[in-house]
Amino acid sequence: MAQSQQYEPLAAAQGVDAVIARMRALAAGLPPRDGVAVFNRVYLAVTEAVDRAIDSGPAGGFPDRAAAVTLDVRFAERYLTAVDGASPGPALGPACWRPLLQFRRHPGVHPLQFALAGINAHIGHDLALAVVDSCHALGCAPAALEDEFERVGDLLITLEERIREELMPGPDLLQVADPLTHLLGSWSLERARDAAWGAARALWALRGLPGVAAEFARSLDTSAGLVGRMLLTPLPG
Template sequence: MHAASRPLTSRTLRAAAASYRRGTPVPRGPTGRVDLTDLLADPYADPADAERRLALTERRLFDAGDRRAVFLTVYGTVTSRVRRGLASDRFADPEWVGAYLTAFANRYRTALSAYECGERDRVPRAWRLAFDAALAGDTLVTQDALLGINAHVVHDLALALVDVGVHPKPARRADHDAVNAILAELVDVEQDLLAARYAPGLADLDEAGGRIDEAAAFLTLAEGRDWAWHCAVALADGGPLARRTVRWLLDRVSAGAGRLVLAPSRYGGARDRLLALERS
């Protein structure tokens, strides 16, 4: 388990412990409100296919008033920008990054497809939490975005990296980290999109609850992506016990971080005011 020792920080252990808390949103089965079958049935073939179908999924959910669109507004923007970077000199191995982008998107697709089919046992805990919360309709836009980012980065990313291979480590780690620069460029863009599409009453999402102390600190993309890389290396290099342990950590830490995002005590009285602003 030496390769995974770095992710075992006090923060990840607190998140893992939080996964055992109760008080999650009311479980939901198939929504029956939006038919996504044609968009989810087949795996994404390549980055262009992933970008196109993610955008269509977001539009269909958004038009139906389904808050699961919130995460896709963020994720679709990231996918589009990284795909454009494949044609530049940002990556040493753009073919690998393209495969990585596609495998990552397919992790989201399979989670949403299983959820839509009512196959909850096939949906990772963190995604069940995110989808249930979005459909319950009691969350802030910021919470919906963070819940999706948490499930996709803290749970899915390590598995996607294993799907496409992490070796040779130094070269591929450099390309993995190169994505962080793109993400940093998009922070303001994404927040403006969320404000424009879902919360017109919020002039500044950072100021209006965009950070959720230690939960959001863990979910900063650079830290979450570093966590995912180390977990992927442990999955690739470790023995059976190490692999089982890392998979347990991916499940529990992502679920616990999601529950920290939802904890109402972290907003205090500001949460009700923020909800009122969002819905004005």
């Protein structure tokens, strides 16, 4: 994915509501055990929390409502564009989402792995490009969105916590030597979020060099795809 996608302007009052409606529609058409459905459930819950926080104004941690809506919608759009309507099996589109789309119904992949692979794709690739999309839409540099980025990042931490609470196997199944324990310890949301902010700033600085920016964006995509494939390693039952 080389360039920032172009979207129609979204009214601040309905942008996040429209995203939530699309996530709900996606969930309605998927079996519960489907890997995309697993990630979509937890992402929907967090998006609904973001919507409530934005509606509460500065009290919710979003003093600039228009910027918060723009970033949240541009971020979600990248996920929805990648998976909405995609059939199970190998898919084209961003490399970061291909492992989840390919293995989404594999019986040897734990729901927790599906959820973490979705977070990895969304933060490791989509978040940086969504910041750049938002900057173009709002006519600002990334620094102007740093507060909104940090607040969204805080809510993403709750996404990871929710995933672990809902999908973590019982302590009798999650031993130190268990392969799933190893996978859980191999990826960090906080480090991925920090890397996404650095990547967004780099992409913005490279906007006058579209060829170099495209190459950098492809490297983000490829790297996230490799990590996602590792996270979805089928494990013995």
